[in-house]
Amino acid sequence: MANIIDMPKLSDTMTVGTLVKWKKRAGDAVKSGDILAEVETDKATMELESFFDGTLLKIFVPDGAQVAIGDALCAVGQPGEEVTAPATKKVETGKLKAEPTVPAAPVSAAPVAASVSERSAPPPSAPPAPVVAVAASVSERMVASGPRVRISPLARKLAVEKGIDYTGIAGSGPHGRIVRADILAAAPAAPAAAQISNLKSQIASGAPLLARDPIQPDHTFAVSNMRGTIARRLLESKTQIPHFYVEVEIDAEPLLVLRQQLNAALEKDGVKPWSPLAPPLAGKLSVNDFVLKACAEALRRVPSVNASWETSEIRYYGAVHVAFAVAIDDGLITPVIRNAHLKTLFQIAAEAKQLAALAKAKKLQPPQYTGGTFCVSNLGMMGVERFTAIINPPNSAILAVGAVVKKPVVKDDRIVVGQRMSLVLSCDHRVVDGALGATYLGALKQLLEAPSLLLL
Numbered sequence: 324m325a326n327i328i329d330m331p332k333l334s335d336t337m338t339v340g341t342l343v344k345w346k347k348r349a350g351d352a353v354k355s356g357d358i359l360a361e362v363e364t365d366k367a368t369m370e371l372e373s374f375f376d377g378t379l380l381k382i383f384v385p386d387g388a389q390v391a392i393g394d395a396l397c398a399v400g401q402p403g404e405e406v407t408a409p410a411t412k413k414v415e416t417g418k419l420k421a422e423p424t425v426p427a428a429p430v431s432a433a434p435v436a437a438s439v440s441e442r443s444a445p446p447p448s449a450p451p452a453p454v455v456a457v458a459a460s461v462s463e464r465m466v467a468s469g470p471r472v473r474i475s476p477l478a479r480k481l482a483v484e485k486g487i488d489y490t491g492i493a494g495s496g497p498h499g500r501i502v503r504a505d506i507l508a509a510a511p512a513a514p515a516a517a518q519i520s521n522l523k524s525q526i527a528s529g530a531p532l533l534a535r536d537p538i539q540p541d542h543t544f545a546v547s548n549m550r551g552t553i554a555r556r557l558l559e560s561k562t563q564i565p566h567f568y569v570e571v572e573i574d575a576e577p578l579l580v581l582r583q584q585l586n587a588a589l590e591k592d593g594v595k596p597w598s599p600l601a602p603p604l605a606g607k608l609s610v611n612d613f614v615l616k617a618c619a620e621a622l623r624r625v626p627s628v629n630a631s632w633e634t635s636e637i638r639y640y641g642a643v644h645v646a647f648a649v650a651i652d653d654g655l656i657t658p659v660i661r662n663a664h665l666k667t668l669f670q671i672a673a674e675a676k677q678l679a680a681l682a683k684a685k686k687l688q689p690p691q692y693t694g695g696t697f698c699v700s701n702l703g704m705m706g707v708e709r710f711t712a713i714i715n716p717p718n719s720a721i722l723a724v725g726a727v728v729k730k731p732v733v734k735d736d737r738i739v740v741g742q743r744m745s746l747v748l749s750c751d752h753r754v755v756d757g758a759l760g761a762t763y764l765g766a767l768k769q770l771l772e773a774p775s776l777l778l779l
C-alpha cells in the first residue's frame with residue numbers, strides 16, 4: 324500500500340504551507356531522508372524529507388500551491404502501485420474550509436509527470452480588468468517558458484504593476500530568486516534628455532506638472548502565510564494585552580565615540596577581544612549591537628521585566644533570550660539571541676549578523692526564532708526618530724529604538740550640540756507596572772550612556 328506524505332506543521336503558528344518547489348518528480352526513486360520539496364511556512368523556507376523508501380508515485384499539488392496542515396502532498400510506494408487522491412481542505416483568504424475532493428481515477432507511476440504538468444498550467448480566462456490582463460499575460464509567458472520562476476511576492480506584485488515579463492530576469496536573491504531590486508532594474512527608463520524635453524513642453528503648454536493618474540491600478544493579492552500570521556498575532560496582542568508606554572531620551576555621544584574607537588581598532592589591528600569559541604565578527608559593530616547587549620544587561624539588573632503573562636500566573640525567566648525584528652519580503656521575523664546575558668558584546672554582534680542573514684534568506688530554523696523573552700525593534704537606521712512598537716507575545720515588553728539625532732541640549736548650563744536617541748518601552752500592564760517599566764528604562768539609559776560597562 325502506498326504511503327501518503329502530508330503537509331507537516333513546521334512552526335508553532337503555522338496553519339498552511341506553500342509548496343515552493345518539488346525537488347523530486349513522479350517516477351523518481353527516493354530513500355528515507357531524501358529531500359522531496361521546499362516548503363514555505365509563515366516564518367521560513369524549509370526542506371521536506373521523505374520518511375519512506377520506494378518510488379515517488381504521485382504528486383498531489385503543483386509548485387506554488389498553498390496546502391493546509393495534514394493535507395496530502397505526495398505518495399511513495401512500489402513502482403506501478405495505484406494511488407487515489409485523498410480528500411483535501413480548501414485554502415481561501417487565510418481560512419481553511421473543509422471541502423472533499425472528487426476522487427481521482429487510479430493511476431500508475433508512468434503518466435504522473437504529465438498530469439502534474441497539466442494541472443500546473445491554469446486554464447485561460449477572459450481578464451475582467453487591465454490589471455488582471457497584465458497578470459494573465461505574464462503568467463502565460465511563465466508557464467510557456469517551462470520551469471517555475473523563483474520570485475518574491477513583492478517582486479511579482481511590482482512586475483504586474485509595471486507590466487514587466489520577469490521570466491527572463493536573472494534574480495539576485497537567495498538561490499537566484501528575483502527580488503524587488505531586480506524588477507526595478509529591469510524597468511525601462513526614459514533618457515534624461517527626453518525627460519527634460521518633456522518637462523519643458525509641459526511648462527510651455529501650461530499643463531499641470533503633477534500627474535493626475537491613479538498612483539497604481541486597483542488590484543488584490545492573496546495574503547501570504549507570513550503576512551496572515553503577523554496580522555493575527557498583532558491583532559491579538561493589541562486587543563488582548565493592555566499596552567502602556569514609557570519613553571526616555573539618552574545621550575548617545577559616548578556610545579558613538581566608543582563604537583568608533585572599537586571599529587577603528589578592529590579594522591587596523593585585527594583585535595579580537597572575544598572568546599576564541601565565539602563566531603567571528605564579520606563587519607563592524609553597529610549601534611543595534613550595543614542596544615541588544617544593554618537590553619540583556621538591564622534585564623539582569625531588573626529581572627522582573629523578563630517575564631510573561633500566563634492567564635492565572637506570571638512566569639519569570641531565569642535566562643535572557645533577546646529577540647530583534649528583521650524586515651524581510653512581505654513581513655518581518657524576530658530571530659532570538661539565546662542566553663544573551665552570558666554573552667559579550669562581540670559575541671552578540673556576530674550572532675545578530677548571522678541570524679539576520681539567515682532571516683533575510685528565509686532559512687531560520689524554529690529554535691532560532693522562537694522562545695524570546697524580550698524584543699527589540701530598531702527603525703533608527705531608516706531615519707525614524709521615535710515610534711512605539713506592539714508587544715510580541717508572550718513577551719511582556721518590547722523596546723522601540725529611534726535614530727541618533729543632532730539637536731541642541733543643555734550641558735553645564737550651556738547650549739551645545741548633542742547626539743540624542745529616543746527609546747520607547749511598550750509594556751504589558753498585567754506584568755509590568757509603570758514604576759517597574761521606568762526602573763528598567765533607567766537601567767538601560769545608564770548602560771548606554773556609560774557604554775564601557777558593556778565591555779565588562
